[in-house]
Amino acid sequence: MLTTSRGISLILAIAISVLMAAFLSLMPEVTALVLVVACGLTFSVSYLLITITLEFLVFREIGNIYALLEKIQKKDLSEIQDKSLRSSLSPLRKINSVINSYALARQKEIDTLQKTAEFRREFIADISHELKTPIFATQGYIHTLLDGAIEDKQVRMKFLKRAAKSLDSLDVLVQDLLTLNQMESGVVKFNFTDFDLKELVLEVVEQLEHKASKREVALKLEFDPEKTYMTRADRPKIYRVCQNLIFNAVTYNHNGGEVKISIKTHKNTIQVEVKDDGQGIPPEDLKRIFERFYRVEKSRSKEKGGTGLGLAIVKHILEGHKSKISVSSTVGKGSIFSFSLPLEKEKKPNEQALPA
Structure with missing residues (x-):
């Protein structure tokens, strides 16, 4: 009873009314009726005001703080809401808000650490799997040769070529990992120059024509031949972006399919679109295809080759150009990857710098 707001209010109200009665009794002109009415009013008003004050400004806020501390102790922060510090008559509400903000900040840190740990586990599992395949293949070929197959010249050359191919795949994987790590850590610097994006895409198409012809995939390039598509970017890195996107479009297309590469100019940008x-x-896979080693239909992707890092590298290269890669896809119908770069205005021949 004494630990509740009503109990404390009752005791304080009685004490105040008794003091008021004692004070009024010292005055000879105060009648007994006035004394009783004054005591009753004093008790009622004091009890009401003290109860409201204790209930809403003290006990309720203390209860909220206890409930919050219990949730923190149980690590159940799912229902905690972000409440900004607002002016309040109760200092306990401010304390509650501070504890609430602290709990949310710690929960965000915990969530980040958990995501980082999960990413680290997935990355270690993925890199172990990717490294295991070429290493085990090379070991198998080498041990077979050491067990006596080296005496057969035909078998020896066949196995050595296969071992070399596996080591080449391992080298590509390591190089891609180094490139991606350097980009994420900011070590790689971008060297921006002016160049014609159309000519760069033509070079990529010419390079991949042989691979496309093997699968009877038609490469179609659409652009305005009377236009120049000048942009300012890191040419080797944009070459790699186009190479990755067109390579993937050819690789994951069906035999006899078509890959359409279009270059369009807008007001201040050039858009490159690769459609297969x-x-x-x-x-469910669209949001994750730019993650390291993430593959759609992993078993089939492994047969088609690649390190699983190409799109992750593409994403980081374009972010370094203040751009981003966009993708839309329909199962059974194909995919469209696109990105934009700034359009550099051509300088007219008669434009000359004015003398100072």
Whole structure:
């Protein structure tokens, strides 16, 4: 009873009314009726005001603080809401808000650490799997030769070529990992120059024509031949972006399919779009295809080669150019990857610098 707001209010109200009665009794002109009425009013008003004060400004806020501390102790912060510090008559509410903000900040840190730990586990598992395949293949070929197959010249050359191919794949994987790590850590610097994006895309198409012809995939390039598509960017890195996107479009297309590369100019940008009519990407995979080693249909992707780092590198290169890669896909109909770069205005021949 004494630990509740009503109990404390009752005791304080009685004490105040008794003091008021004692004070009024010292005055000879105060009648007994006035004394009783004054005591009753004093008790009622004091009890009401003290109860409201204790209930809403003290006990309720203390209860909220206890409830919050219990949730923190149980690590159940799912229902905690972000409440900004507001002016309040109760200093306990401010304390509650501070504890609440602290708990949310710690929960965010815990969530970040958990995501980082999960990413680290997935990365270690992925890199172990990616490294294991070429290493085990090379070991198998080398040990077979050491067990006596080296005497057969035909078998020896066949196995050595296969071992070399596996080591080449391992080298590509390591180089891609180094490149991606350097980009994420900011070590790689971008060297911006002016160049014609159309000519760069033509070079990539010419390089991949042989691979496309093997699968009877048609490469179609759409642009305005009367235009120049001048941009300012890091040419080797943009070359790698286009190379990755067109390579993937050819690789994951069906035999006899088509890959359409279009270059369009807008007001201040140039847009490159790579469209294929292949197997497409399921909606649940679209958000993750730019993660390291993430593959759609991993078993089939492994057969087609690649390190699983190409799109992650593309994403980081474009972010370094203040751009981003966009993708839309329909399963069974194909995918569209696109990105934009700034359009550099051509300088007219008669434009000359004015003398100072």
